[in-house]
Amino acid sequence: MKALIVVDVQNDFCPGGALAVAKGEIVIEPINKLSQLFESEGMAVIFTRDWHPANHSSFKKYGGIWPVHCVAGTHGAELHADLYFPGVAILVSKATLPEKEAYSGFQQTGLASWLHDMDVDHIVVTGLATDYCVKNTVFDAITLGFKVDVVIDAVMPVNLNPDDGEKAIAEMVERGAVMLKSNEIL
Ligand code: VGL
Numbered sequence: 001m002k003a004l005i006v007v008d009v010q011n012d013f014c015p016g017g018a019l020a021v022a023k024g025e026i027v028i029e030p031i032n033k034l035s036q037l038f039e040s041e042g043m044a045v046i047f048t049r050d051w052h053p054a055n056h057s058s059f060k061k062y063g064g065i066w067p068v069h070c071v072a073g074t075h076g077a078e079l080h081a082d083l084y085f086p087g088v089a090i091l092v093s094k095a096t097l098p099e100k101e102a103y104s105g106f107q108q109t110g111l112a113s114w115l116h117d118m119d120v121d122h123i124v125v126t127g128l129a130t131d132y133c134v135k136n137t138v139f140d141a142i143t144l145g146f147k148v149d150v151v152i153d154a155v156m157p158v159n160l161n162p163d164d165g166e167k168a169i170a171e172m173v174e175r176g177a178v179m180l181k182s183n184e185i186l
């Protein structure tokens, strides 16, 4: 069985947010179409969210590299209001401990066992950001033995360096991820 994974489409990663991904909101429309498709076909849909304590070690003031973002319970940490959330979808919170960074949705979340319980062997990955949480989620999924597709029009990079997104895509392909357009799935 296949599952759709929607990574971190939260206010803080969208324009106006604390760690905004340029044009981050353009992923929402293809993701919503995919969510509806997966829901109607009885397939799993998983949303991850970056869900940091206020003193998270990834924040600049605690020695990390990021502005304060996605603090649990704040508006910035909420999933974007335009994101369609199927009734049966599962929500996974990550990087919830002050000392631990976790870019992958598989790190200390139990996501792999959820997927195994649902007989998922193939995941379709979308969301933000291509060069951090999408990439690391894809790497872990491949290591764990899942077949992985990435929807290229449903991911966007932070691009701290201008080519980080392109590099991330090349690295994912090198490890065996398949790049698809959303209209090749719908
Ligand atoms: C992310 C930077 C910091 C992401 C999370 O979701 O890609 N990026 N925390």
Ligand code: ZN
Pocket (backbone or CB within 6 Å): 050, 052, 058, 069, 070, 095
């Ligand atoms: Zn974060």
